[in-house]
Amino acid sequence: MSIVYIKASKKVDIIGNKEVFIKDIAEIEGDKDITDGIKKIRVFKIKNDKKKNYLLSIIQIITKIQEKFKDTVIHNVGEEDIIVSYSPTKNKSKYEKIINVFKVFFVSMIMFTGGGIAIMTFHTDAAVPDVFVRLYSLFLGKENLNPLIIEIPYSIGIAVGIIVFFNHFSTKRLTDDPTPIEVEMRLYERDVEDCIIENLVDERNN
Numbered sequence: 001m002s003i004v005y006i007k008a009s010k011k012v013d014i015i016g017n018k019e020v021f022i023k024d025i026a027e028i029e030g031d032k033d034i035t036d037g038i039k040k041i042r043v044f045k046i047k048n049d050k051k052k053n054y055l056l057s058i059i060q061i062i063t064k065i066q067e068k069f070k071d072t073v074i075h076n077v078g079e080e081d082i083i084v085s086y087s088p089t090k091n092k093s094k095y096e097k098i099i100n101v102f103k104v105f106f107v108s109m110i111m112f113t114g115g116g117i118a119i120m121t122f123h124t125d126a127a128v129p130d131v132f133v134r135l136y137s138l139f140l141g142k143e144n145l146n147p148l149i150i151e152i153p154y155s156i157g158i159a160v161g162i163i164v165f166f167n168h169f170s171t172k173r174l175t176d177d178p179t180p181i182e183v184e185m186r187l188y189e190r191d192v193e194d195c196i197i198e199n200l201v202d203e204r205n206n
Helices: 032-039 058-068 094-125 128-140 148-166 180-205
Strands: 002-008 011-015 019-021 026-029 042-045 052-057 072-076 081-087
Touching (some): 148 180
Antiparallel strands (some): 019 042, 052 081
């Protein structure tokens, strides 16, 4: 009796190939003669050319394995449900690329404008300009309604603080730690995958 460990991914992308094999969706460890055979087992065949998500259960995969390797003990160390995201082609048309560039530009402008307005609104509510004038008067002994000696370092400090917080400047990283945006994107992707799984389960049960 052989023992095989299987680690399936939560989501896999299949492009063009309509036949989905175990090697496409999971890592297999164990006796090499057995694992090589397991990797070649076809899980299912996609019947249409539409971009679509499919749901696989680890039970289905284990059942397929045991049909061919009856004396094999399977230990699952990965996901219980797997999303197979099928796309008929990898290449995007020029039209889609232009739309994506426009989307990036549009979102960037919204974030830039929104961030600037938020900072200015905060400064107005907190009366930051008045504070700068008061600080200039306290430390230098005279009044200046436009204390650039304080405003310029403060503005530079905001930019440096943002760079340090987001751990990213252009294509450079300050440290190897993931940025806050990457962490939030991972959490968002995980929530999306869980939602897709729930929707596919509901479709299958209805």
